[in-house]
Amino acid sequence: MILNSIEFLFFFCLFFVFYWFFAGKNQRIQNLFLLIGSYVFYAWWDWRFLFLLILSSFANYILGIQINKTENTQKQKPFLYIGLLYNLLILVYFKYMNFFITSFVDLFSFLNIDWNFHTLHIILPLGISFYTFKNLSYLIDIYNGKLKATTDCLNFFSYVSFFPTLMAGPIDRARDFLPQLEKYRQFDFDKATSGLKQILWGLFKKMVIADNCAVITNQIFDNYTTLPFWTLLFGAFYYTIQIYADFSGYSDMAIGVGRLLGFNVTRNFNYPYFSQNIAHYWRNWHISLTSWLTEYVFTPLSIRFRDHGKWGIILAIVVNFTLVGIWHGANWTFVLFGLIHAFCFIPLIINNKMNKRIKPLKGTALPPLKVGINILLTFILVMFINIVFRADSVSHAFAYLEQIFTFSRPELSGSTDFYFVTDLIGNPREILVILMIGVCFIVEWIGKETDIPLNVLTRSWNLPMRWLLYYGLLFILFFLTGDRQEFIYFRF
Amino acid sequence: MNREEILTKINEVFRYVLDDEELILNESTTASDVEGWDSLTHIQLVVAVEKQFNIRFTSREIQQWNHVGDLITSVESKL
Numbered sequence: 001m002i003l004n005s006i007e008f009l010f011f012f013c014l015f016f017v018f019y020w021f022f023a024g025k026n027q028r029i030q031n032l033f034l035l036i037g038s039y040v041f042y043a044w045w046d047w048r049f050l051f052l053l054i055l056s057s058f059a060n061y062i063l064g065i066q067i068n069k070t071e072n073t074q075k076q077k078p079f080l081y082i083g084l085l086y087n088l089l090i091l092v093y094f095k096y097m098n099f100f101i102t103s104f105v106d107l108f109s110f111l112n113i114d115w116n117f118h119t120l121h122i123i124l125p126l127g128i129s130f131y132t133f134k135n136l137s138y139l140i141d142i143y144n145g146k147l148k149a150t151t152d153c154l155n156f157f158s159y160v161s162f163f164p165t166l167m168a169g170p171i172d173r174a175r176d177f178l179p180q181l182e183k184y185r186q187f188d189f190d191k192a193t194s195g196l197k198q199i200l201w202g203l204f205k206k207m208v209i210a211d212n213c214a215v216i217t218n219q220i221f222d223n224y225t226t227l228p229f230w231t232l233l234f235g236a237f238y239y240t241i242q243i244y245a246d247f248s249g250y251s252d253m254a255i256g257v258g259r260l261l262g263f264n265v266t267r268n269f270n271y272p273y274f275s276q277n278i279a280h281y282w283r284n285w286h287i288s289l290t291s292w293l294t295e296y297v298f299t300p301l302s303i304r305f306r307d308h309g310k311w312g313i314i315l316a317i318v319v320n321f322t323l324v325g326i327w328h329g330a331n332w333t334f335v336l337f338g339l340i341h342a343f344c345f346i347p348l349i350i351n352n353k354m355n356k357r358i359k360p361l362k363g364t365a366l367p368p369l370k371v372g373i374n375i376l377l378t379f380i381l382v383m384f385i386n387i388v389f390r391a392d393s394v395s396h397a398f399a400y401l402e403q404i405f406t407f408s409r410p411e412l413s414g415s416t417d418f419y420f421v422t423d424l425i426g427n428p429r430e431i432l433v434i435l436m437i438g439v440c441f442i443v444e445w446i447g448k449e450t451d452i453p454l455n456v457l458t459r460s461w462n463l464p465m466r467w468l469l470y471y472g473l474l475f476i477l478f479f480l481t482g483d484r485q486e487f488i489y490f491r492f
Numbered sequence: 493m494n495r496e497e498i499l500t501k502i503n504e505v506f507r508y509v510l511d512d513e514e515l516i517l518n519e520s521t522t523a524s525d526v527e528g529w530d531s532l533t534h535i536q537l538v539v540a541v542e543k544q545f546n547i548r549f550t551s552r553e554i555q556q557w558n559h560v561g562d563l564i565t566s567v568e569s570k571l
Contacts (some may be wrong), residue, residue, distance in 0.1 A: 073552070087527070105561070144552070144555055144556055145556055146556075294531060298531070299531050299534075299555065300497070300555065302531075302532070302535050302553055303535060303538065303551045303554050303555070304538050304551055306535050306538060312535075313532065313535070354532060355530045355531065355532040355533070357530075
């Protein structure tokens with residue numbers, strides 16, 4: 001069940017009624033409904049993996065209590081290590097096992113050793129990267145004395161499996177989310193309507209922008225050998241728009257659904273394509289993951305390497321971004337993607353600019369020229385690195401990039417649909433899509449000071465105008481929806 | 493050295509590292525109260541404080557601090 005499906009609409013309407021009308025004024029019944037709803041939601045996809053989710057919740061719940069029992073570090077450590085090992089092993093097994101096997105087979109065949117080892121038939125349990133990270137931070141926070149273990153298993157299980165964010169985040173921390181579960185949620189009309197606006201905006205980004213871009217990028221990336229470099233550049237551009245619209249659209253929906261249930265889900269995107277350098281970009285992109293890694297990987301490592309000055313920080317960044325890459329999946333393209341981003345940080349670290357506070361842009365006016373150029377250059381850099389992210393393999397990525405940088409113009413052959421840019425944008429639908437991308441970024445530029453751009457846009461509008469906009473967006477959703485595509489981040 | 497003397501010395505170190513001559517710390521100051529005190533300058537601050545007092549913190553200690561008072565307690569325990 002995905003958030004932009006009819007099934008989910010029915011599921012959620014039913015759930016909404018139960019949650020707000022049959023839970024009485026009882027916080028525990030609210031949480032019980034949440035837990036049952038989340039398990040139904042997860043089992044809808046594959047009921048077998050529900051047991052893994054329950055097992056993970058149970059194991060971390062018990063380990064949390066054990067770590068909390070004593071303040072003696074030596075006594076806490078074994079439980080922390082069991083927890084880290086358990087969570088990481090599950091993740092490695094389901095996500096990376098076949099990657100290790102094929103990489104070893106490749107290595108041995110490179111060394112001319114014939115190693116007959118078969119890959120396993122492993123299905124990746126949806127959401128595993130997300131809920132495992134929730135569990136890990138829960139245990140580490142307790143160990144570091146930043147959080148008390150909860151003794152209420154209903155609350156903890158509901159936190160781990162909270163359905164709006166279960167499949168693809170945002171990754172909420174227990175220290176922000178458990179306190180919300182401990183209180184009775186009262187229906188808040190303003191919060192609910194702002195949630196609805198966020199969902200509407202998310203649907204627009206996902207179904208109109210991302211799904212339409214996907215049709216184009218898939219064709220360009222699949223047929224790149226027959227296409228000229230300018231079409232390939234177009235492909236990289238569309239993919240960069242697609243991945244943002246896809247994932248930030250999903251996050252908006254998840255956060256909006258959370259709001260409808262009375263929760264504040266952590267923010268995941270802060271208009272990353274308006275960033276002014278690569279470090280700034282990563283502070284605004286997939287925030288719940290990057291802040292997680294900053295806290296639990298980058299900071300401890302940079303503390304450990306603190307005697308080595310800037311080299312220590314560079315090393316910590318390289319490790320951190322290799323993990324960012326690998327987190328996305330078991331493919332060398334993701335490792336390379338992470339490493340390239342890490343290398344882009346090096347000039348910033350050397351010039352002491354990595355963490356330099358960048359003044360938030362205010363108002364709706366165009367930015368000053370220098371800021372505008374920085375935004376554009378950052379976008380172009382991200383766009384090129386995204387080619388590596390999108391490619392099926394490292395060799396695919398290199399071949400694609402090589403064609404761009406050698407200004408390749410293959411002879412016209414069978415697949416010439418996209419040979420000229422004019423073919424790409426020659427039909428009315430593509431023109432509409434490009435128009436919608438423009439609308440999307442203009443609205444976000446206007447709304448960039450808050451997390452719900454529609455709120456800012458309509459601030460001074462009267463009621464009929466606002467409804468006209470909402471109906472207009474719904475209309476566009478129905479008539480301009482691309483072929484339904486899976487959410488990119490469901491694979492991670 | 494008492495807590496107040498430690499605070500005075502730490503304040504000097506912070507002023508130097510953060511390049512802010514007017515910075516005034518107290519026991520309850522946190523990173524979010526001080527402009528420029530982020531995860532990166534935090535490490536420079538740690539190294540500078542360690543040098544100043546000729547001590548060494550553990551990684552865990554550093555990550556457990558919530559405000560300047562915790563830092564002072566750590567320094568105090570090592571002198």
